[in-house]
Amino acid sequence: MIAHFTLRERQTLAVGVSGGISPEQANEFARLEPALPPSLIEWVHNGIRFGPFCGVIRAGNVVIELLPKIDDRDDDDSRARGTLVAMLRETSNLGVRRGGTAQLEMQRFHLLDQFIEDFCASVTTLLRTGAISVYQDQRDNLTAVRGRIDLTSNTKVNVIDRSRIYCEYSERTVDNAHNQALKGTLTVLRRFSNSSTVKGIVAALLHRLDEVTSRKIGVRDIAGLPFDRLSDHWRPLFQRAEWLLRGLFPDTRNGPVDGTCLVFNMERLFEGFISSKLRRGWHGQAPNRIILQGPQLHLATTSERGAFKLRPDMALHDGEAVRRIFDAKWKRFDRKRPNFGIAPADIYQLTAYASRYGCDQVALVFPGRADVASELVGEFTLTVPSRPQVQVYAVNLFDLSRGGRLPSGMLPS
Incomplete structure (x- = not known):
């Protein structure tokens, strides 16, 4: 029997106590651990603590759904699940966008079923122009x-x-390697789905591929598929299929294990989400443009080369110079603590940015509370010769994921 748990990132799953998993089930996580991203799980006393990742993990007969911990006061799983999925869509980690009642209905589905349904929606869209034929x-x-x-x-x-x-x-x-790989992937996804609705969606797509030979498909089969000018628009879908199969059948050095790992690093996802919103907000504001992960400069030099490379998350460039730098932090900040509880290392980093890039405004962007609008929460003046300003923003992810805007101070005036 499958045991399902829905947890928040950085939460601990109890081992050997009531309401948790057994030591034997925990051993399945130990066998899966070599296939997991570093810092995804941490072994603590009588438990497994999860890091800043969200998605789906399965070890043996235990399935963990990890949702973002956006606000301590908000324990609504559907809302957290919907926010995560919206962030994944904004960053192109998921495909077709939806709205209205369909989106609200999907929020109640387990994340794995949402990943499968999203894949099926992309397949449906592509099949409207015809299956790949050779x-x-x-x-x-x-x-x-x-x-x-x-x-x-x-x-x-x-x-x-x-x-x-x-x-x-x-x-x-249409009975070719591409469609055989697609049919094989859909067959696997139907087996892993927990929702009768999603199983029905997959079955309908399989029916449309009746003329295609059924065969077992692996990650290598999909990775080796060739694409040409006529089929290249299918390439992103097969990349998604490869990601799904790799996560559903992870390998370790000792071979395949009985587990699943389909997770996203929330630190990178939050950065990508804010970057996408920022680029959209500054679109059409030439010569201003948002540069991601750059421009890369060195903070120091030796006699032979540059040293200590700097790579800002997001920089506002006006064609000649960097005017502002934004740094996204998937961390908690506390309005009641001195300096909002911001880590000194984060301020040191922004000081280096302001000094090296010669900009007079740098900003930290944090996830804020679900019941407070996105806003500028504070400012600091750095006591260096140019006296640049550090702005601290808190963004309401629930609002942003539903089409809300970034704080006005982050956008063109």
């Missing part, structure tokens, strides 16, 4: 010439019946 060589005994006559075979086969002609020809077919 020319394949055929040989058949026909009543009319098609392609070229195979004289040798025709002489052997039709020595008595002269009404037929043995031909060799090329014919477009």
